[in-house]
Amino acid sequence: MRIKAISLAALACIATSAHAQSSVTLYGVLDEGFDYTSNVGGNRVYELTSGYASGSRWGMRGVEDLGGGTKAVFQLESGVNLSNGAAGQGGRMFGRQAYIGVTDDRLGSVKLGRQYDSVVDYLAPTTANGNFAGYLFAHPFDNDNTDNSFRVNNTVKYASPSFGGFQFGGTYSFSNDTNFANNRQYSVGASYANAGLLVGAAYLRADGTGLTANGAIATNDASFIAQRMQIFGAGVNYTFGNATAGFAYTNSSYRDPVTNGYIGGTLASDGNTLKNLKYQNFEVNGKYQFTPAFFVGAQYVYSMETYESTAGTVKPHIHSAGLMADYFLSKRTDVYVQGAYQKIAGSSTGSVLDQAFVPGAQGVSSSSEQFVARVALRHAF
16 A cells, blocks of 8 residues: 555656646637728728738647757647638638647757748748738738748748847748649748847748649648749848837749639739739838837838730839737737728739739729728737
8 A cells, every 4th residue: 555655646746747847828819800991893891800910810839848958849720710700721720830849949949730931930020011010011912921821731840049139940841742842832031139120031932832732832721823932032120219110122923823812813814824923022111119008000012013924024013001000908908900002003914913902801902092991909818
């Protein structure tokens, strides 16, 4: 009996120790609001929508201390549409993130599963949409994925530890196809943060993006369906006192693009084949923290589009602007107001891309201009 009692006490101690060194956290963000769009197919639209400044979600993250500065980690995160209760990201159970991995204080981390690419990790935080504003402030069609329109499946990700504020990393996403390169993805990025300075840069390439259901960027998850996607860019933010100012440049190109997930339908003009679609985005952004509970942010983006088809090459340009005010009612609950405007000017492509579309609008405008306004309530837990 004495031996049994000692054994049970030892097991209790081990269980207590393991519990103390491991944890699982349930968390989430709920973002629901009212949108007004000036023109969708020639009509005004009033609607209740979910997940704009922050994608509505719930999730679980866990960590187990393996000793010596090494930990096992996991994260399962599900997007949710509060307006109708549907799962986000194409109806996936854990469509935002789903991975397991190992982290080490000296060597960095390796994670396996559905994750964010290096553009989202290192470059996006220097943009307004990837920092404080979200969906409505995304560049046209989120052509550079700074608003994480897609995640990457079948992914191995490495992230270094921080070296005095400098960090780097990369991803490789398998096609999971007999053709090794059919819908694969790889990306690299780096950032430096020190005092009020943040600098970030990244590069991404995907082959056969959206062309298969089980590849790196699945058909029902892709922003563009194309034979090849390439994105690179850099940005900088600087905070001085209560003010933050930023600039970002991104360059996106799509070879043989077929359609876009936001608007559907073909991107080619009548009777022609679209061979290449390119965007260069120049963004200036700013934010001022009037009080700990209240800030105002703004953004302007000038996008140069190159539309190369069998009919020739044209180069429209796109003006996008956004303004946001956010007031926190408590540490976890805030109310925000946003407005976003887009105007397309210059050469005509003869396709749906001549019609304005603010990411987050219900559909394309019947003209070259569109305006969206939103007021919303957000809660984090």
